[in-house]
Amino acid sequence: MIEMALGPSKETDKKLRWSTLVEEDKAYFEFYIPKSRVPKPWPGRIFVGIEPFGGEPSNFTQSPCDLDNLDNPIKVLVKPFREHIPTTVRYRQLGDKSDWQIGEPYIPLSLIPPDSHFLIIEVKWDLDSKGQFVDVPTYREDL
Secondary structure: OEEEEEEEEEEOOEEEEEEEEOOOOOOEEEEEHHHOOOOOEEEOOOOEEEEEEEOOOHHHOOOOOOOOOOOOOOEEEEEEEEOOOOEEEEEEEEOHHHOOOOOOOOEHHHHOHHHHEEEEEEEOOOOHHOOOOOOEEEEOOOO
């Protein structure tokens, strides 16, 4: 599994974005999560794990979205949605959009395991950084 730490970078009406520059690709790893799925106060850092999934998507069980305990990690299955050649691929969570726990992340090529169509994405909150999602641009229109 590849794991990266991402810091706060943007707030929209409905989502928060964390990002980090991946030097190897000279591209940003940008990760959106709906505000309704983020523990409060919002953490200033998240850890995102990426690993290949070689099975049938119907055999994958994503993490439940427990709105009473948002500190729990997120674990979902994603598939490629759009390539942003030459540096990133945009991914989309499987399932009904109303059940999505993450937005559509832009993942730099060097973080994508070879020959992987589906990826497991796991988000862990840095709970020690709660309340540190600060000093970021605020946009009042969602992506």
